[in-house]
Amino acid sequence: xxxxxxxxxxxxxxxxxxxxxxxxxxxxxxxxxxxxxxxxxxxxxxxxxxxxxxxxxxxxxxxxxxxxxxxxxxxxxxxxxxxxxxxxxxxxxxxxxxxxxxxxxxxxxxxxxxxxxxxxxxxxxxxxxxxxxxxxxxxxxxxxxxxxxxxxxxxxxxxxxxxxxxxxxxxxxxxxxxxxxxxxxxxxxxxxxxxxxxxxxxxxxxxxxxxxxxxxxxxxxxxxxxxxxxxxxxxxxxxxxxxxxxxxxxxxxxxxxxxxxxxxxxxxxxxxxxxxxxxxxxxxxxxxxxxxxxxxxxxxxxxxxxxxxxxxxxxxxx
Amino acid sequence: xxxxxxxxxxxxxxxxxxxxxxxxxxxxxxxxxxxxxxxxxxxxxxxxxxxxxxxxxxxxxxxxxxxxxxxxxxxxxxxxxxxxxxxxxxxxxxxxxxxxxxxxxxxxxxxxxxxxxxxxxxxxxxxxxxxxxxxxxxxxxxxxxxxxxxxxxxxxxxxxxxxxxxxxxxxxxxxxxxxxxxxxxxxxxxxxxxxxxxxxxxxxxxxxxxxxxxxxxxxxxxxxxxxxxxxxxxxxxxxxxxxxxxxxxxxxxxxxxxxxxxxxxxxxxxxxxxxxxxxxxxxxxxxxxxxxxxxxxxxxxxxxxxxxxxxxxxxxxx
Numbered sequence: 001x002x003x004x005x006x007x008x009x010x011x012x013x014x015x016x017x018x019x020x021x022x023x024x025x026x027x028x029x030x031x032x033x034x035x036x037x038x039x040x041x042x043x044x045x046x047x048x049x050x051x052x053x054x055x056x057x058x059x060x061x062x063x064x065x066x067x068x069x070x071x072x073x074x075x076x077x078x079x080x081x082x083x084x085x086x087x088x089x090x091x092x093x094x095x096x097x098x099x100x101x102x103x104x105x106x107x108x109x110x111x112x113x114x115x116x117x118x119x120x121x122x123x124x125x126x127x128x129x130x131x132x133x134x135x136x137x138x139x140x141x142x143x144x145x146x147x148x149x150x151x152x153x154x155x156x157x158x159x160x161x162x163x164x165x166x167x168x169x170x171x172x173x174x175x176x177x178x179x180x181x182x183x184x185x186x187x188x189x190x191x192x193x194x195x196x197x198x199x200x201x202x203x204x205x206x207x208x209x210x211x212x213x214x215x216x217x218x219x220x221x222x223x224x225x226x227x228x229x230x231x232x233x234x235x236x237x238x239x240x241x242x243x244x245x246x247x248x249x250x251x252x253x254x255x256x257x258x259x260x261x262x263x264x265x266x267x268x269x270x271x272x273x274x275x276x277x278x279x280x281x282x283x284x285x286x287x288x289x290x291x292x293x294x295x296x297x298x299x300x301x302x303x304x305x306x307x308x309x310x311x312x313x314x315x316x317x318x
Numbered sequence: 319x320x321x322x323x324x325x326x327x328x329x330x331x332x333x334x335x336x337x338x339x340x341x342x343x344x345x346x347x348x349x350x351x352x353x354x355x356x357x358x359x360x361x362x363x364x365x366x367x368x369x370x371x372x373x374x375x376x377x378x379x380x381x382x383x384x385x386x387x388x389x390x391x392x393x394x395x396x397x398x399x400x401x402x403x404x405x406x407x408x409x410x411x412x413x414x415x416x417x418x419x420x421x422x423x424x425x426x427x428x429x430x431x432x433x434x435x436x437x438x439x440x441x442x443x444x445x446x447x448x449x450x451x452x453x454x455x456x457x458x459x460x461x462x463x464x465x466x467x468x469x470x471x472x473x474x475x476x477x478x479x480x481x482x483x484x485x486x487x488x489x490x491x492x493x494x495x496x497x498x499x500x501x502x503x504x505x506x507x508x509x510x511x512x513x514x515x516x517x518x519x520x521x522x523x524x525x526x527x528x529x530x531x532x533x534x535x536x537x538x539x540x541x542x543x544x545x546x547x548x549x550x551x552x553x554x555x556x557x558x559x560x561x562x563x564x565x566x567x568x569x570x571x572x573x574x575x576x577x578x579x580x581x582x583x584x585x586x587x588x589x590x591x592x593x594x595x596x597x598x599x600x601x602x603x604x605x606x607x608x609x610x611x612x613x614x615x616x617x618x619x620x621x622x623x624x625x626x627x628x629x630x631x632x633x634x635x636x
């Protein structure tokens with residue numbers, strides 16, 4: 001295979017000129033550029049992109065950290081990220097962590113070793129302060145409220161306020177024993193949601209109903225099984241994922257329970273399944289969030305922290 | 319920042335030795351290796367991974383081409399791929415194509431430009447013969463029956479046979495107007511499924527019922543809307559995705575149709591939703607397929623073409 005010296009010789013230019021053409025450097029005359037490209041085409045010269053990356057200090061790759069790929073929430077987030085990656089001529093390395101710190105550390109190390117130009121962290125177990133230290137190697141963006149943090153960009157929705165709004169809505173509709181279902185207990189978003197629930201219970205005392213580790217449709221049955229064993233049962237549930245809400249609704253129907261009479265359900269996200277199953281939900285612009293995260297990681301955002309708004313969509317489950 | 323010459327000087331070794339330590343070359347004494355690593359730690363020396371990749375001719379990245387990330391089938395496939403990536407200390411670049419040839423071409427170009435070491439193509443629009451030509455730049459694996467093809471590895475299930483088995487099963491159960499629902503019409507897997515259906519209809523003549531462009535739960539309603547406008551309606555449906563089957567089942571229930579009396583449904587995949595909604599389905603080992611695809615792309619498979627088996631799981635919808 002022809003190397004850069006052969007190309008230079010065949011095109012009648014210097015090695016430096018060939019290098020400049022490969023790296024799209026401005027100081028090359030059009031004649032010389034054309035001569036080099038013609039020779040490269042003739043010999044089917046393969047640019048080693050790693051060499052180009054090295055010379056430019058850029059990989060044109062962005063790392064994307066998600067706990068699970070197959071969850072519809074992260075699926076939609078990746079959808080938005082993928083859209084912006086295409087528009088900006090970037091690709092992304094997907095790092096599925098299953099919430100293992102070791103996997104998250106690998107992503108941070110890829111940034112440190114310049115294998116990726118920036119990092120989008122959709123959810124994490126490693127402390128934000130630890131992550132912050134890696135900001136020196138490239139831009140890092142998180143999808144949680146990191147306002148007040150000077151070096152890390154964030155794109156988020158106000159989970160505290162939307163939970164408060166949902167609880168107030170159920171209260172106003174007459175429900176008295178409100179519970180909530182969530183994925184993991186830890187993490188910033190879960191923290192704010194639990195805080196809202198705690199503050200609501202201080203204002204309107206009732207028994208606490210919290211169901212954790214619910215991610216998928218089939219977890220809805222698990223929640224209803226847990227509820228069936230309680231002597232005092234909730235009469236309304238806030239469910240942080242529409243697919244879990246759909247699973248709960250299906251489990252209720254299978255058990256001949258009436259929704260919303262026996263059990264009110266509010267979902268989150270406004271996934272298509274919520275529309276089809278007529279589930280009241282808080283719409284979160286997930287794909288838009290993915291797009292904004294990508295724009296932030298490329299340094300194309302004006303603000304460091306960006307809050308997206310959430311809307312209640314009233315349907316038949318409350 | 320210290321460069322490789324500074325490190326060599328501080329450690330009292332040659333530049334070549336430092337380079338060998340970085341690249342994990344065997345011909346370095348333990349003493350020298352330790353001295354270099356100590357100095358590197360002291361000055362917090364950052365290895366530029368692009369430089370290492372260049373010197374080794376490897377990026378330790380595998381490209382993964384999928385049409386959609388948010389579809390549960392591809393979600394599970396990526397799950398299996400991610401598992402093997404972790405075990406083999408690789409990462410993967412996810413290329414979502416939306417079935418656009420331009421996106422698939424980008425993935426092939428990444429292989430050509432050595433940005434990735436290999437490529438897993440889960441579904442594609444570009445002709446297999448075109449893809450084959452890129453095999454010279456690195457290993458390519460597809461998840462469709464490419465047996466007979468000498469250069470491209472494949473991991474697949476026999477869609478022709480499983481469709482034939484499903485049709486025979488419905489026939490034997492007494493159904494007389496059998497239709498099928500699928501995603502896209504083109505592609506190798508769709509081709510074999512349609513061929514099975516055609517051959518079945520030649521053997522047992524009936525009206526043809528084919529519903530295309532069905533990917534998600536909400537598409538189930540669309541299928542039932544289309545059926546409601548037919549004068550002659552199918553009494554059984556083969557549905558190539560469990561989530562669509564679940565959507566059809568829900569739409570049937572909403573329309574007060576009895577399943578399987580008014581409409582029999584067979585899904586494919588055996589996703590958790592099929593178990594929860596008691597849907598008869600053909601189990602495809604999708605996550606295993608993802609794992610095997612990754613082992614093939616790393617050249618760790620014994621066979622070039624590998625067929626995984628499919629099992630009928632009898633539940634309540636037939």
